[in-house]
Amino acid sequence: MRTLIFLLKKEFKQIFRNKALLPIIFIAPIMQLIILPLAADFEIKNINISFVDHDRSSFSQQLYQKIVGSGYFKAISYGSSYQDAMQHIEKEESDIILEIPEGFERQLIRENKQDLFVAINAINGVKAGLGGSYLNQIIANYNQDIRAEWGLIKGNPQQAGLQVSSYFWFNPHMNYQVFMVPAILVLLVTMISTYMCALNIVKEKEIGTIEQINVTPIKKYQFILGKLIPFWLIGIFIFTIGLFGIGYLIYGIVPLGNLLTLYAYLSLYLIAMLGLGLLISTVSNTQQQAMSVAFFFIMIFMLMSGLFTSIDSMPNWAKAIAYCSPVTYFIDVIRMLVLKGSTFNDIKVHFAITAGFAVLLNVWALYKYKKTS
Amino acid sequence: MEAEKVIQTVDLSKHFGDFIACNAISFEVFKGEIFGFLGANGAGKTTAMKMLCGLSAPSSGKATIAGFDIYKQTEAIKKRIGYMSQKFSLYEDLSVLENIEFFGGIYGLSQQEIKQRGQQLIDQLGLADVAKNMVGSLPLGWKQKLAFSVASLHDPEIIFLDEPTGGVDPVTRRQFWDLIYAASVRGITVFVTTHYMDEAEYCHRVSIMVDGEIKALDTPENLKKQFQVDSMEDVFFELARGAQRLGD
CATH class of the missing domain: 3.40.1710.10 (abc type-2 transporter like domain)
Structure with missing residues (x-):
């Protein structure tokens, strides 16, 4: 426990000293949340x-x-x-x-x-x-x-015609921003947690400090927790800023569902994605490698997650890929919780699958991370 | 000399596929000894050292470090050794004090011990003025001395140094060796690899590795006598000339 505190202290000091990283963590997401939803509007004018x-x-x-x-x-x-x-x-x-x-x-x-x-x-x-x-x-x-x-x-009576009138539930004005902002928030949290976790560990490999750590009596789980906890907290922080700071203040989005359920899911989801970052870091020796591998996964996750296109209209093979991506579930969950006000019961399956991802990715990463080569 | 054996290896080998980095090396190192581990680039020194530190699992052979088995008791070994790698590996974005606190902390020193030993270390190295500066801003020679001191902060039984003085000026090298001697006097065993033959002369005993095997092991005096030459440099040339492997 004491060892973990020393690790966390060190990690936070390093994160807050990194002048290149800080704007990425705190300013970029805010800007992206302000700009992207305005551009990612499916309604076509002009x-x-x-x-x-x-x-x-x-x-x-x-x-x-x-x-x-x-x-x-x-x-x-x-x-x-x-x-x-x-x-x-x-x-x-x-x-x-x-x-x-x-x-x-x-x-x-x-x-x-x-x-x-x-x-x-x-x-x-x-x-x-x-x-x-x-x-x-x-x-x-x-x-x-x-x-x-x-x-x-x-003077003829009008021909009887079939009139269809529609009402759009949960987003009555078909406002795409309401639809897009929570989903883009998911994407930002995903990217930042996965990338930062992977790059941070690989950087220690590159500069050789990980070897110094590996000759100490630090336990594997301590080192990994020391890496995961800071980025887990940062992920939750960014999500909160995005949801309330931007979503509410700028777009007027008020989450209809239970916030506790939303944050419980977020916490679980972040563990899964940090596990992915960890796994990527164990197979990469340089930051470039880690970046390329992470980019590959994030790109697929992003395009196939139902963020931009509906999963229901994908061919079966693409659906299969989409359902292998944790991002798909979170985008579903956040739209259900924020727009529809769904309850825990409605997203039980999402919870279970995400927990599965969290366990699978972290156990795999733990197995791959070795103090002794 | 009936000294305690702190490192003992028997036929220790490491294979990477077909390549034999270390071929059945056997040697002993005694408590408080400064043991020079020489060899050309690519001779297998670093591989051997990584096996002894528990960073790399041996392919075959036996070894004990401070009485612990290197296969089964690596964690016990890690508490009792210090290690300084070829690459400088303190955190450059932490200050001198923060590095001391961090490494002291993960070796389980109490807050009191960290403070006390940290202060002692800073005084000894004359780093009081820069204690709050980032380590990255220090000159290389200072960094190396600091890395050595941090590696010995938890009073290990053995310190492994992998080319600790590469790229360091002669004055600082001399100061570095003063630190090594001071550690040896305190009863810490120092296991050091180097390419500087004048440093080899400072060691109590040296071994010379060629192509993954130990070709010679004795005190510098005895080796010079054995090869009938005047300096360790000539001893090294005599042995390394026959090397088959290309240096890296």
Whole structure:
């Protein structure tokens, strides 16, 4: 116990003296939490659209107004040549072309149906997909409007249509920041704890002080605890700053679930991730190696964790990978606890799996770390 | 001389795959002795020393350090030895006092002992003015003397020194050897590797390793007589000339 106190004292002194590390621990996460959620917004605005209007009728004008008026689209050009519009797409100025054929108004009135042509630049898949569906919705809406108008004019009862109205539970305004901030916080805590733990130990290998430690009667578990505890505390500290300092003050996010449950899960999760850092440090001899190995794992964890894309829509093999990543579970847990107000009962399985990761990674690391080579 | 044997090895070997770093070395070191462990680069000195310190597990052979077995009782051995590696290995981002406190602490010295021995050490080395400075800011010679003193802070029975004076100026080297003598007088056994042949002359006994084997072991006087040369340097040349391994 006394040995551990000496180790902790030394570790904290070194961390607080490291002028390069301190800003990374305390300033970088705050900045990232302020900037990233603003940029990682899935709602797409400013889709550039080129109109090719062969009809130039009041109906086509109405449609144009409706689209531009929606706020999602920005008209780049309005002309009558598809070729010209295509050039805008080729120059990356435009994302979508809407072609209104000649006789649009006439056909619509006479035949009660009309085809529109939409060409989408699919280089940016998300923008193209969302832009296309927004446009479809607006056109469908427009269609309904004129039908309603005709119904009134002609005195016919309106055709019965199926109306779907949706309500978005737990995030009623579909505010992406509410969705993203807690998840980004998970990512920051993950990166900082794993990297710092791995790099710190490997640094001792590089400068040779670990050899000096290994000839002392320090026990393996003492040395490892002396490394884990400081970064565990720092992880909890950063999380707290992020959740209350940034999440609440800047984004107004109030965790709905039990804070005790959240912190209990966080503590367990950090032990798992520090175990990963420890494991990485036992297989690396230089900080570069440790950095590369850690980067590899964090990158996969990050992209497959359901942070940016939904796991449900991944192919089965990708799902399998996603469920092998502790990050996946924490992102799920934090969204459930913060946004939905879930209880411990709802995240029991997450707890159990994360505990499994914590035991597996730490036991493995403990086995790999040897005072004697 | 019926002195106590503090290091005793019998056919101690270390293999790395096909490479035999240490080939069946057998020797004894007595209490209070300054034992020089010489050899060209790559001869296997550091490997042998790491086995004796419990940093590296032997492939075969037997050895006891301070009466403890190096296979089974490494933790007991670690309490009784001090070690100073080739690389400087105190914490450069801790001050002189903090390093003393840390290493004293993990060897289980009481707060009182740490304070007392730390003060004594600082006075002895004349580091009072820089006691609160970061170790990284000290000149190399001072660092090496400090590292030696920290390694002997817990009064070990044996101190292992791996090329302690590499890159250090002659005056500081001399001071360093004064520290070694002082430790020896206190009954601490000093096991030292070096490339400086004048330092070999200071040792009570020296062994010379060539290609993983001990080729000679005696007092410097006897070795010079045996090889009919005037200096340890010539003894070393006589033996190391036949080395097959390239230095690193």
